[in-house]
Amino acid sequence: MQAKYISYQETGSFSKLVLDYINNEEALKAFYSYRPDMDGLAEAIEKRNFLGDRNILVSVLRNQYQHLQPNKSVTRNIELLLDHNTFTVTTGHQLNLFTGPLYFIYKIVTAINLAIELKIAHPDKNFVPVYWMATEDHDFEEINHVSVDEKNISWIQSTNGATGRLSTKTVAAAVTAYKGYLGISKNGKHIAKLVEKAYLEHDNLADATRYLVNNLFEKYGLVIVNADEPSLKKLFTPIIEADIIEHNSAKNIEQSSGELEKLGYKTQVNGRDINFFYLKENLRERLIFENGKYTVNHTDISFTETELKAEIQLHPERFSPNVVMRPMYEEVILPNIAYIGGGAEVSYWMQLKANFDHYQVDFPVLLLRNSALLIDKRSAQNLYSLGFCLEDIFLPVEELKNLWIRKNSTAQLLLADETRAINSIFDQIKLNAYKIDKTLSVSTDTAKQKTNHLLANLEKKLFRAEKRKHETALIQIENVKKRLFPNGTMQERTMNIAPMYVNYGEDFLSTCIEKFEPLGGDFTLLLP
Structure with a gap:
């Protein structure tokens, strides 16, 4: 495939905030730490103060990969995380059915490419591309369908818990429908086999997603993290406790949001007084402070402050960060220097910097993911x-x-x-x-x-x-x-990888790896 590059402005599809960020507008500089370029990344590497525990992180990853038999590239990258000269380049996304829209793929490609470019620029250090699975999200309606050839394939299921823990017992009908589209070509059969093994031979959605994404990207050393783990949450307990009781994130985010709005920018997220959910099997509900007690919305579960602190210490895995606290959890447990997101993500991360500063957690380089249009x-x-x-x-x-x-x-x-x-x-x-x-x-x-x-x-x-x-x-x-x-x-916001893989096979992914320029600042047109 050939590639042509045009400016994001020419597409007419990106917000003023994103375009101003790309163009280095002075007014936005207070809302991030480093520019999304090689100089900014070098500064982030130099100043990174990792507060997490590499041994715990690697132990969790070894355990999560034990039944997957990852290739040497993935295994090596996991072990490299023990080295203080190893940093991560992270993107995150929900567990969309069959990977969902194409931008899911483009996010991961951008992370892989940036890790490669950083290794070339800093050969004495290591850079691991990471896909953070949003396993604790509970909005199943957002991820339970996929658009294939302008037809929706849906997974019919009811749940109120974390999607990563969701059983795959009822997904067979959706798999059959998806396979029906893929057909009997060599490429179609290959991806159909991956989907079958992913969703029909794994017990929950997190494991199914890891299997599928690993098989698509393991040759590039992508490491997949499920942070719904007690030992990882334990590293986050001081911030969980302080934020629930003191409402710091609510105050900091409200102030930043107001400043952005005064500058004429639309804000993406709104913080709450408490930005954590209470998480158990088939339950993820907001924590609310009322009448002197901490209650779990729509349940009869409640805690005094003393009981809450004890619960956090004994069961940190039961406290799930929402959209405004998840980025901080990520930066606490990963030695991360860059986060790759879409336009909306880049926008809402800028609402969060003041909160990072409050908790003295390093704010990563924000990088707009590569976007593309394949013109057949x-x-x-x-x-x-x-x-x-x-x-x-x-x-x-x-x-x-x-x-x-x-x-x-x-x-x-x-x-x-x-x-x-x-x-x-x-x-x-x-x-x-x-x-x-x-x-x-x-x-x-x-x-x-x-x-x-x-x-x-x-x-x-x-x-x-x-x-x-x-x-x-x-x-x-x-x-x-x-x-x-x-x-x-936009094609990338609705179309699934299926038609691309059926028509072009592995060439589609390798072309994205070859043609996407993570620091190029341009939109990519792909031409077969």
Whole structure:
């Protein structure tokens, strides 16, 4: 495959905050620690003060991988984490069914590539790409479906607990439906076998996801972490206790959010007084402080402050950080120097820096994940034959149609010159009328507005008439747009890896590894 790079601005798909961050706007500098470039990463490496325990981390990983038989690259990276000169490059995501949308894949590729680039730049140190499984999330409705060929495949199940602990006993029907799409080609059979073994031979969603993602990326040394572990939570207990009782994160995040909003940026998350859930089998509910006690929402479980502290010390695994405290948990237990996320993640991490500073936890380099659009040969040929550049596909469909009509119409459709000439005549009429009677200038302005309105309507009618003459080409424009932007959204946000793997096999992943530039600051167009 070939690659072409365009600016994120040209896609029209990224927020002002993300674009300003990429462009190094001065106003945002208070909300992060280091620039997302080699100089910023070098500074982060130099200043990293890891508060966790490498022995505990490696022990947990060895245990989680014991039934997986990882290859040498993964095993070596796990053991390298014992070395104080080893750092992690992390991305995280929910346990989406069959990996979910393509950006799940792109996040991991970005982490792998950044680790490779850092090793080249700092050969005396080691860098391990990490996928943090969001195993403690409980919003099953967000992850229980996948879009394949514009059809939804869903896993029907009911749960209120952590998704990572969810039994896979009821997933067989979804696996069968997914396999039906994959077909009988060599590539289709290969990924179908991986999915079968992942979801039908593992007891819970966390283990199933680890198996599938490991098989896709183990050759690159990706390490997969499930942080729903008592020994890892134990490292986080001082912050769990302090934050639940003192409400520090709520105050710090509220202040940062207010400052960002004053600068004109939209905030992504809202902190609560208590930013932890209480977690047990089939239960993940918010902790609430009311009437002098700590209660678990929608249950009869409650604690006094003394009882709460004892519970945290005895069972830290029962305290699950929400979206605003999960990043800090990650940075406490991993020797991390960079976090890779989508636009929304980069935005909400900036709301968190003040809280990191409060707890004296190092804030990592924030890096926008690589984004891509794969333009298949048929679509590329259609665009070229229509006279468009590849990047034109990001324009709204009506704008594309109007552009094509202007280029291909034999008639004059825009009445700008005529409108200017008529307005000039009205200005002269107004001047003459004013000399006769000052009140007549208002009547002249009214006549001018009505005429401009009539001309605008005539221009629209000219366009509609021309569109009828070129119906075939305009339908072709609509079809290309639908193919590349399914359901009207970015390909990577809806399309699953399945069609990419069926059509291109391992070449698709290797092309992403080869072509994505984690520090390039550009959007990637992939061309088979």
